[in-house]
Amino acid sequence: MNNKGFNWFFPIAIAVILFLFLQPMMSNTEGQKIDEEQFYQLVQEGKVQEVMVYKDTDKADVYLTKEAKTATVQKTENDSMPFNAFQFTPSADYSLTFGDLKYFQERYNEIKKANPNIKTKMEFGLGKNPISELLFSVLIWVAVLGLFYFFLFRRMSAGGGGPGGQIFSIGKSRAKLFDEKEKVNVTFKDVAGLEGAKEEVQEVVDFLKNSEKYTKLGGKIPKGVLLVGPPGTGKTLLAKAVAGEAKVPFFSLSGSDFVEMFVGVGASRVRDLFAQAKAKSPAIIFIDEIDAIGRARGRGNFTGGNDERENTLNQLLTEMDGFGTDTNVIVMAATNRADILDKALMRAGRFDRSIYVDLPELHERRQIFDVHLSKIKLDPSVDRDFLSKQTPGFSGADIANVCNEAALIAARNNHEAVTKQDFLDAVDRIIGGLEKKNKAIKPSEKRRVAYHEAGHAAISWLVEHAAPLLKVTIVPRGRSLGAAWYLPEERSLTTTEQMSDELCATLGGRAAEQTVFGNISTGALSDLERVTKQAQAMVTVYGLNDKVGNISYYDSSGQSEYNFGKPYSEETAKTIDQEISKIIETQYQRALNILAENRPKLDALAAKLLEKEVIFREDLEEIFGKRAWDPELTENPVNESLKEEDPDVVIGPENGNQL
Template sequence: MKNPVNNKPKYNPWMLYAGLIFILFAISLTTGGGSFGDGKTIGLSKFYEYLDNSQVEKVVFNNSSAQVFLSESAKSNPEHQKNNKPTLLSSMSSGPDYVVEIANKDLFEEKLIQASSEGKIEEFSNEKESNWGGILLSLLPIILIPVVWIFMMRKMSGGSGAGGGQIFSIGKSRAKLFDEKNDIRVTFNDVAGLEGAKEEIQEIVEFLKNPQKYTSIGGKIPKGALLVGPPGTGKTLLAKAVAGEAQVPFFSLSGSDFVEMFVGVGASRVRDLFKQAKEKSPAIIFIDEIDAIGRARGKSNFSGSNDERENTLNQLLTEMDGFGTNTNVIVLAATNRAEILDKALMRAGRFDRQIYVDLPDVNERKQIFEVHLKKIKKVDNLDIDFLAKQTPGFSGADIANVCNEAALTAARKNKKEVDKQDFLDAVDRIVGGLEKKNKIITPEEKYAIAIHEAGHATVSWLTEHAAPLVKVTIVPRGMSLGAAWYLPEERQIVRTEQMLDEMCATMGGRAAEKVIFDKISTGALSDLEKVNKQARAMVTIYGLNDSLGNITYYDSSGQSEYNFSKPYSEETAKLIDKEISALIEGQYQRAIDLLTENKDKLVQLADLLCEKEVIFREDLEDIFGKRSFDNKDIIDVTSENESEVV
């Protein structure tokens, strides 16, 4: 049985106000001659003329004027019809036909008495001057203004619900109190990988569940924990897990929720937030993207525009560890820009712990895949280890996107289950972009692209520390005309020779164009950008250059962006530019030498690439033979339609 549909109109206060105005207007129209201002004004002599001709039926007068009501026979007279043209208001009102100004009331009354005795008028009366309709209309603004004012005050003060424009509640905290009964509950079981971070977060939850365990031996519960890591690694997800696991009130908001155009609002919201948390203590406050208010003070403050943000930060510092701090409130915060946070915010006693949430390794990626694959209909023999190895450098958010894209790809192909090929296509699309099947490329351009990509593949095959090649394609995707896909080794440290081999492989595309065509093109833009960044990092950050020595100009605090001057002299700047150029040109020449020695194999590989458009590791082994310095597992990604991506 269906529930009956409620067709009752919703209550709107403006309906009440409109009804009140209509009633007052109706009263003013239907007061039955009470208004001496209605009707056309005529002279006294003209009135006496109508009176002598027995055209007047009724007269109502007071000290200053009289209302004249004509008889029905007189109203049909063309003269009166001309003077009193019918209108919508006249049809709704029973007002007089004429109004006469009286100079002497006594003489006027005697004239009416005489006319009545002669039968020229049926009725006349003397009334006190009253104007209820006019009085009500004059009182209408006085009544409406307070009503509208009260309504506006209720709206602005939040009397009819919360809203962003409520001026009287603008200093109130906008934190959302987690409701485990109505909100979607996330637990630690939903957080895959991140074992170290989960352990520390779980301990914070335990602090609040069983504080006596720690305080009984003299320990103090930490005031706060800062989650730091790249975007998409699961910082906010960990906070959601805390909200789902902790059996204490959980207040959640963003750092930008403190920012407002009015002065003093941010500090007021911080005070109100901690006031609410202390009232419900023990409690947890989670501030996402805290760098919106936690940026270091006194930096880039040339116009004073940051005073409001700094006042908000000062209030936060005071609440976290000030004179009257309550120890039963723990603050969690998340940011991917910890280097720009104020030192006072990062000290012990405020954020006692910094929990680094790094990109997942291959084992953690496997766990993340297992979590996201629970909701997807997949084939039974899906190799999750294979998927984890195919996604190096992917964050948890990236893996969730891969799983979703794979499901969409399978549905697009009318499949009932998601298989290995769908995941490979999903990675291909995410990393390389959408395949452009209708892009027009001339045969000359296609061969040039094939030479370029074959150059990358050849140099990476012939250098020891370059990443193992998986496949090469000249199918346009996104903004690229072709690509060589590798499976990079997950290193904790990188040595000089490894970086040089990677630079040499990156320059292989342009070097191949030089060797085959003796010309170069604009197709190496992304390669040059990558190589320049690597070379500059070697020289100015990692201290891997012999000429400059063990010097780094890297600022981990992130404050160097506010400096107008470089941290080195002009002579050093010239030396840096010279060394960067020498590194790039050296690896470029090295790539040319390698390709010159293997020119016939390079051409053979390019011809095969033009023929098949996508070639794999096995094709390179057929041309170059086994890679002599390969000592790690290589993943086979060949398939029937040859559209995989790593």
């Protein structure tokens, strides 16, 4: 059977076979009726091959010779008579009804004696029974209808696919079961990093394997484990590892599998899912993207009607911790929108543990690279520590994409192994986009782009808290005409001074255009978008503005998205707008002053950028000198390795400034 839809091959094949082989039996084999005189005339003309006389009846079938039958067929075709293409057994050409059998036989013998050349044969057989023919036809149709019922209605009632396959099984769970018959090959060894999260879920797996170790001390199995984190950090991979390690039935499905247009279907599927899990207890249920059904109740329901999603959530709450739910069924769920989940779903007793799966740190990125590089043929020049340093802010999925893209680039370039250059090209391709080698840019526009990127590089070099520069390029890539790449410090806290310096460096591109050309262009769109959001966060979220004060209007619960009004007055809104504009304009003026003081160095940097199209940190050291507050960067091994690379390679995180 085809699990994706109803398989029509077998019923159609059986129907065709029955039609081909049984149609001659069910069809009328009697020929055209003639009388005795016409029969005798045919015999005298030598056109009769055989005559079959049926005993205990007054009927006989007449079969013509080959020559006579040919003439008859031609006449039939000329008369546009229908012809049976599926007739496998020869049928009688004529049928007749005689009077007395003795007289009929004597007359036939006299004709043969009168003409010895006549080769007609007379045979005797049993007559046809109408009752038996009727019974046989009824049995044939019963068999056909039985096959039709088996392949159609039984398949529909069993939950098969297709347009009608869900009519009788729409309330059944769509969870995929992994047990001893269908094992998952992913284990905790395949999950790099995520040490804290792995410890939590490993304890759940250990409880299922060795429950007496915990129950003898009075411990109880946790009812639910919620995995929360940004996309691509490995939440679903961690669940797969649990399925591979637990050695218990594992039900996997998505939150959208409960959603249906029919009323009551979601709740019915929840009941069926937990009924199956309880029957195979101890078991684990994994619901990916649980926010599809776990959103807080009462949000956006202004119609006053019955909300199908809320009914599904109510049933889930009841099954997880309701009246009489004392079974060893653990619910695991994953989401990146924990702020919008219902509070009743998050309470202890339902999801007892909430595990935050964050973006990997430096050592965790090294472990993730080890996992993905184990399947790739590497060149000895590849340094895994170097790769992990060049991918700050990358998730596990991003790192997997980098490794795969590097292998594809190596194959495209006919390399025997994947080199360091292939990995740098892969990072370049993923972050910056496809390089546009043949894009035509006017000399005046190219000069403006060069000064714009030189402004970013100069400000980031001359202010203390800006991220260290790695590379500046004016090679078009993706939607950008140029980019400046930095290696930001991985820190947990950010001060006001650090954010101000970052704003100043981001505005350095537009400030350079104003300083050199006396006007500005639309090339600073992404810069302005980022500084506006950062200034808004400083004023309204982090409380870093003196005039607005230590107030944060950020709502971590997510309830504010359904509020009709703002959490502050119109006067406060005006103050917020003024302070945001003040912060941005202050840093813009600061960037203008810095570039005006260092105008000769800015011109030298832009000229070198126009000449080489790509410059590195060493070029800035040659023009501006070393940074006094970052003496350790002068011997950064990253820069030594960059000297060996192709200058068109983009290296750095996702927050490069784009023109």
